[in-house]
Amino acid sequence: MSPAIRILGASDVAALLDLDACIAAVEEAFRQHGAGQAPPPGVLGLEGFHVKAGVLQLGEGRRYFAAKVNGNFAGNAARGLPRIQGVVVLSDGATGVPLAVLDSVEITRLRTAAATAVAARRLARADATQAVIVGCGAQAAAQIRAVARVRPLRSVLAVDVESSRARALADTLAAELEVSVADDLRAAVRASAICITCTPSRAPILFRDDIAPGTFVAAVGADAADKQEIDPALLAAATVVTDVREQCATIGDLHHALAAGLMTRDDVRADLGEIVAAKKPGRRSSDEIIVFDSTGMALQDVAAAAAAYERAEASGRGAALQL
Secondary structure, three states: OOOOEEEEOHHHHHHHOOHHHHHHHHHHHHHHHHHOOOOOOEEEEEOOEEEEEEEEEOOOOOEEEEEEEEEEOHHHHHHOOOOEEEEEEEEEOOOOOEEEEEEHHHHHHHHHHHHHHHHHHHHOOOOOOEEEEEOOOOOHHHHHHHHHHHOOOOEEEEEOOOHHHHHHHHHHOOOOOEEEEOOOHHHHHHOOOEEEEOOOOEEEEEOHHHOOOOOEEEEOOOOOOOOEEEOHHHHHHOEEEEOOHHHHHHHOHHHHHHHOOOOOHHHOOEEHHHHHOOOOOOOOOOOOOEEEEOOOOHHHHHHHHHHHHHHHHHHOOOEEEOO
């Protein structure tokens, strides 16, 4: 008989996986990807769903496979349901034995913010003290908290088409950082050394003239072929770092620059993992504009889910289910 599967809901994941642990886990996932030590992750999209799967070796006798199944349905708000929901299935990568089923929304929120922190550590200026966040939904607070772990942020400008969401973010972070609501997107971006975009936009919201020299942009929102946040001309003028180049070429902002004929795949500086593994350089100068095209790598999900599972095993948290 197979061992019981551990069931970890959103509150379990939030209690088990703090940002520092998630950043460390995700950084190791990027390092393995960049060093060629992990099989290439996979992604499949179908009618509002996407499946991301990968395998990581995290130590002696600790090989994990995870598959995340997420649904993204814009009409759910009218139904009283979350727009995004799903699960991560974690299995023993050596035997195939299912180990855990975890809430995917909390895993995704944390691992996405962790990836931004890993990128900011190598691509943002070391003296970056002000950031702007464009899109103040469910991702926003984790994104700012993660970046604050790796850069000396003192103030944040919050921009959203619904100012109430920006004000709510400012209230959430009031005890941690100075957060101000900004109405002028371009002015806020030009005043900030770090810009994070996490919107569901289907058209560019950032353009070449919006960005001051030396800015680091983490473009988080585009994770499907019809999503777009960054104008192709801005990508073509910037240094571009991807999480997974081929994935970004089909579902990221890079996809639109390629379609416009303004870039080729060879114009991308590196995958982030190649920089983490010291195979390629990160920031080269203080005035370099760098865009991180973040579409969500499956290895991030494996790393975050494995970290939460190991802590659950040690603490006994979560329900056990025998299939």
